[in-house]
Amino acid sequence: MSKTTLLDIANYVNVSTTTVSMVLNNKRINVADSTRNKIFKAARELNYIPNALARSLSTKKSYTIGFVIPDIGNPFFAEMAKAIETEAEKQGYSMILCNTFNSGRKEEDYIKLLIGKLVDGVIISASGEKNKSIELLEGNDIPFVIADRHIYNEDNINGVFCDNMDGITLGVKYLIKKGYKNVAFVGADTKEISKNSRLEYFKEISKEYNIFNSELIEEEEISLEGGIRATEKLINKNLPIDVIFYSSDVMAIGGMKCLLRSGYKIPGDIGILGYDNIGICSFIEPELTTIAQPIYNMGKESCNLLIDTINGKRKDKRVINLTPYLVDRKTIK
Amino acid sequence: MSKTTLLDIANYVNVSTTTVSMVLNNKRINVADSTRNKIFKAARELNYIPNALARSLSTKKSYTIGFVIPDIGNPFFAEMAKAIETEAEKQGYSMILCNTFNSGRKEEDYIKLLIGKLVDGVIISASGEKNKSIELLEGNDIPFVIADRHIYNEDNINGVFCDNMDGITLGVKYLIKKGYKNVAFVGADTKEISKNSRLEYFKEISKEYNIFNSELIEEEEISLEGGIRATEKLINKNLPIDVIFYSSDVMAIGGMKCLLRSGYKIPGDIGILGYDNIGICSFIEPELTTIAQPIYNMGKESCNLLIDTINGKRKDKRVINLTPYLVDRKTIK
Numbered sequence: 001m002s003k004t005t006l007l008d009i010a011n012y013v014n015v016s017t018t019t020v021s022m023v024l025n026n027k028r029i030n031v032a033d034s035t036r037n038k039i040f041k042a043a044r045e046l047n048y049i050p051n052a053l054a055r056s057l058s059t060k061k062s063y064t065i066g067f068v069i070p071d072i073g074n075p076f077f078a079e080m081a082k083a084i085e086t087e088a089e090k091q092g093y094s095m096i097l098c099n100t101f102n103s104g105r106k107e108e109d110y111i112k113l114l115i116g117k118l119v120d121g122v123i124i125s126a127s128g129e130k131n132k133s134i135e136l137l138e139g140n141d142i143p144f145v146i147a148d149r150h151i152y153n154e155d156n157i158n159g160v161f162c163d164n165m166d167g168i169t170l171g172v173k174y175l176i177k178k179g180y181k182n183v184a185f186v187g188a189d190t191k192e193i194s195k196n197s198r199l200e201y202f203k204e205i206s207k208e209y210n211i212f213n214s215e216l217i218e219e220e221e222i223s224l225e226g227g228i229r230a231t232e233k234l235i236n237k238n239l240p241i242d243v244i245f246y247s248s249d250v251m252a253i254g255g256m257k258c259l260l261r262s263g264y265k266i267p268g269d270i271g272i273l274g275y276d277n278i279g280i281c282s283f284i285e286p287e288l289t290t291i292a293q294p295i296y297n298m299g300k301e302s303c304n305l306l307i308d309t310i311n312g313k314r315k316d317k318r319v320i321n322l323t324p325y326l327v328d329r330k331t332i333k
Numbered sequence: 334m335s336k337t338t339l340l341d342i343a344n345y346v347n348v349s350t351t352t353v354s355m356v357l358n359n360k361r362i363n364v365a366d367s368t369r370n371k372i373f374k375a376a377r378e379l380n381y382i383p384n385a386l387a388r389s390l391s392t393k394k395s396y397t398i399g400f401v402i403p404d405i406g407n408p409f410f411a412e413m414a415k416a417i418e419t420e421a422e423k424q425g426y427s428m429i430l431c432n433t434f435n436s437g438r439k440e441e442d443y444i445k446l447l448i449g450k451l452v453d454g455v456i457i458s459a460s461g462e463k464n465k466s467i468e469l470l471e472g473n474d475i476p477f478v479i480a481d482r483h484i485y486n487e488d489n490i491n492g493v494f495c496d497n498m499d500g501i502t503l504g505v506k507y508l509i510k511k512g513y514k515n516v517a518f519v520g521a522d523t524k525e526i527s528k529n530s531r532l533e534y535f536k537e538i539s540k541e542y543n544i545f546n547s548e549l550i551e552e553e554e555i556s557l558e559g560g561i562r563a564t565e566k567l568i569n570k571n572l573p574i575d576v577i578f579y580s581s582d583v584m585a586i587g588g589m590k591c592l593l594r595s596g597y598k599i600p601g602d603i604g605i606l607g608y609d610n611i612g613i614c615s616f617i618e619p620e621l622t623t624i625a626q627p628i629y630n631m632g633k634e635s636c637n638l639l640i641d642t643i644n645g646k647r648k649d650k651r652v653i654n655l656t657p658y659l660v661d662r663k664t665i666k
Contacts, residue, residue, distance in 0.1 A: 072405075081432065
């Protein structure tokens with residue numbers, strides 16, 4: 001069967017090829033709705049390959065990028081997705097989003113799907129589980145950028161990260177400056193590789209500043225519930241605690257809830273320091289003091305790095321490390 | 334140029350067609366990474382059409398559905414996306430997500446993109462702005478389901494909604510039963526069509542129960558900031574207010590923040606009733622009493638209705654109206 005052309009459709013519906021082209025490309029044209037529908041119907045019946053697809057097949061460009069995230073329920077990724085989409089649109093690209101529920105298998109499935117759907121490139125915030133995603137992307141010559149979460153084999157990739165060593169150091173120094181002595185830390189019990197781990201950096205830096213106490217360190221999943229559980233464990237130890245430093249805002253908010261319910265005053269009895277600066281920090285009362293990741297910039301840099309690579313403007317690989325900063329609100333005295 | 338076959342690639346790389354097929358379909362096979370990469374490279378050089386795409390072109394099935402949402406930052410849609418994805422996966426479908434930022438133009442662009450990417454069907458929570466999305470879907474015979482937000486021309490469509498009339502009635506009766514007299518209401522200043530509007534229903538039902546007071550009604554955007562602004566306007570009126578009923582949880586949480594800062598006790602001085610039951614209701618302190626939409630079920634029903642339509646199991650159109658219910662937490666005395 002030969003390929004259906006615009007002329008085939010034009011003859012079938014009895015209109016000009018220009019009309020067919022304008023209708024199928026959704027250009028503004030003054031044509032009756034009935035004609036428009038006849039054209040769409042004919043295109044379908046004659047198995048005409050839709051325009052976006054035909055263009056993709058010939059030019060290998062679809063002006064679409066994929067963003068693969070581990071958890072759509074975590075506001076951090078929703079905020080980054082907004083940034084990527086806003087920046088992509090400025091350059092004429094659309095973004096489609098795939099959520100892996102932190103599963104390496106789903107991540108690999110979505111990478112295959114995106115390759116099959118002919119996206120021009122992919123941004124990945126990895127699930128942390130080992131899988132063949134990167135191999136697949138490299139094998140198919142699909143440009144990609146690793147954002148926020150590190151992966152196992154990071155040689156020679158494009159990446160945008162925020163320096164956790166800097167962020168943890170900033171937090172520890174700030175707490176010491178504020179006069180806190182008994183500093184607890186709640187780290188993430190994640191599948192993520194230990195490289196760039198906030199928990200490992202906290203251990204290292206708190207030792208350096210002589211405030212390390214292994215009894216005051218907990219590990220839990222990155223969620224409200226995880227934050228509540230870690231905080232319960234900490235207060236049940238009946239040890240003096242002046243402040244709790246959480247490795248993510250979501251956990252800090254869970255912790256605050258737990259402390260407020262148990263009658264603690266924040267920051268009067270216990271201070272709270274979060275990490276990420278998600279929008280919700282200012283939803284709660286008292287508002288959360290936190291180590292901010294420049295979320296918008298992380299999305300923007302990831303998007304621009306990807307599109308430059310797609311367009312061949314950048315041949316060598318590049319890793320961008322952004323710097324965290326402190327946002328002083330109401331949970332530290 | 335004739336279409337590249339698996340045999341062409343097999344000859345080019347000097348392996349069996351079975352090996353080529355298994356590698357390109359990402360099946361488990363014991364083959365050296367170098368061979369795997371050679372196969373991928375050959376497929377690319379010979380312009381082999383990837384499997385997912387070839388299958389789509391021949392069977393017209395891609396086992397992918399699209400979900401178009403107006404605001405990825407609103408936890409309601411993140412929660413519904415999780416439900417749709419979980420249900421879709423059970424039936425072997427993947428979901429890709431597109432965010433419109435409440436723009437009718439972007440909604441239309443994404444519908445075109447999804448049609449071009451050969452998705453099998455689309456679930457839409459509409460932006461509320463008039464556009465050609467529905468016409469495009471119908472013209473291309475793409476099965477679709479309207480979820481949560483109504484659209485302008487709703488004749489003969491598949492839809493899944495939650496009955497706002499029931500929800501508002503439930504809320505008003507509950508507040509009256511609790512002895513509240515001066516009931517304020519904060520509605521959504523949305524582009525959504527007035528059909529099924531919570532604000533309009535509140536006016537109607539509060540009149541019926543003799544608690545209507547036009548001075549105590551505000552309209553604002555659905556966001557934390559919108560909730561804060563509406564609440565400031567209400568308290569600045571210096572009228573007696575016993576309780577505020579917000580048409581969305583996000584606004585209620587903003588309102589609580591504003592009241593707590595101004596020294597009000599909740600529910601001691603003013604009670605708060607929300608609407609939606611997003612996960613964040615239990616993040617905050619005191620936890621928010623709210624009219625719950627069955628978010629998971631809305632996602633599940635939308636997904637099943639769509640996949641049944643894709644599979645031809647359902648020829649006639651169907652609208653499913655789910656029933657809201659009260660979740661009694663800590664913001665009503």
